[in-house]
Amino acid sequence: MFCVILHFNSHLHKCMFVAALFMICEGFLVKGPSGPLIVPLGSSVVLPCYVDDPLPLKGLKVIWVRTDANTLVHVFQDYESRPDAQYQDYHDRAHFFTDKIKHGNFSLRLENVRAEDKGFYRCKVYTEQESDETLIQIKSVEHLMVSGSNHPVSAYVGEDITLNCFADSHIPPEEIDEVSWRKTDKNEIIQVLVFEKNKIIPADERYRHRVDFFTAEIPKGNFSLRLKSVRTEDKGVYMCQVFAGNFSANTTAVLEQLGFSVLHIIVLILCIAASGSAAAVCSVVSKTKIIKHN
Structure with missing residues (x-):
């Protein structure tokens, strides 16, 4: 931005003398994102802060402040990043792109985003002549946590069982796009049951009519x-x-120690015993026939 001031000085009955005085007013505009940022929990996010034209590094100072908590997030001063000035919560988490500062990029990278990082951040840029700033909002830190059972499930053949899966999140269930249950065998992945767009979709025929959600x-x-x-x-x-x-998030459930119930075992023993008795009867009948024949 340039300001030009022309000053005219003339004397009557003399040749007009025009003196032009040019005053250059150097200015800059600090820019940020077009809207609030929505960030996944535990991820990294870049808070944009930049100018269109590079600024001289001499006398340049950039300060990032968390406005709602009034805490210092990061500082660039005297040609270098100053992590020693950071508030403790941002140690090893907030970084400048130091090699980009000479190009007018003062953006901040915030790593391992936490739920409490939600709020407003001010990026203020100072030169020897003036300053400007922009405000950035982390509107929400979204996360999706899925939990199940910490222990394997044991069952008898013919029994009904439940494999646990709970979506613990601020995201309403109606906004969940899909829930997929799969059996991960060594040689194949079997689609067991799918919940998609509020509909339950049966999958592999081996589980047809045997699996369901608790609607x-x-x-x-x-x-x-x-x-x-x-x-x-x-x-x-x-x-x-x-x-x-x-x-997306997932949990696993292990089904192991499939065996026969006490009832199954009793029936099996009876069957074996009955088979043994039948064999004994057949043996006696066979011997009787042999004796009579002799």
Whole structure:
């Protein structure tokens, strides 16, 4: 931005003398993002702060401040970054792109974003003549957490079981795009059951009519899987994966120690005993026939 001032000085009956005085008023405009930032929990985010034309490094100072908490986030002064001036919560988390500062880029990289990082940040740039600033808002720190059971599930053949999956998040269940249950075998991945766009979609035929969600619990974020009439081939690792917007998270459940119940064992013993008795009867009959024949 240039300011030009022309000064005219003339004397009557003499040749007009024009003196032009040019005063250059150097100015700059600090720019930021076009709107609030929405950041995934635990990720990194760049808070934009820049000018269109590079500024001289001599006398340049850049200060990042968290306005709502009145804490110093980071400082650039005397040609270098000053991490020693940072508030403790930002140690090793807030960084300048130091090599970009000479090009007019004063953006800040904030790593391992926490829920409490939500708020307003001011980037103020000083030169020897003037200063300007921009305000950046981290509007929300979104996250999606999925939990299950810490212990393997044991079951008997023919029994009904539940594999746990809970979406613990501020994201409403109606905004969850998809929940997918899969069995991860060594040689293949079997799609067991899918919840997509508020519809339950059966998957692999091996689980058809044997799996379901607890439909009444879905609004509470409960996407646990009910598996009926367990078979020996059902043993293995199951993954519940939840998708919501740009986020996804998963948990696993292990089904192990598939065996026979006491009732199954008693029936098996009786069958073996009955088979043994039948064999004994057949043996006696056979011997009787041999004796009579002789």
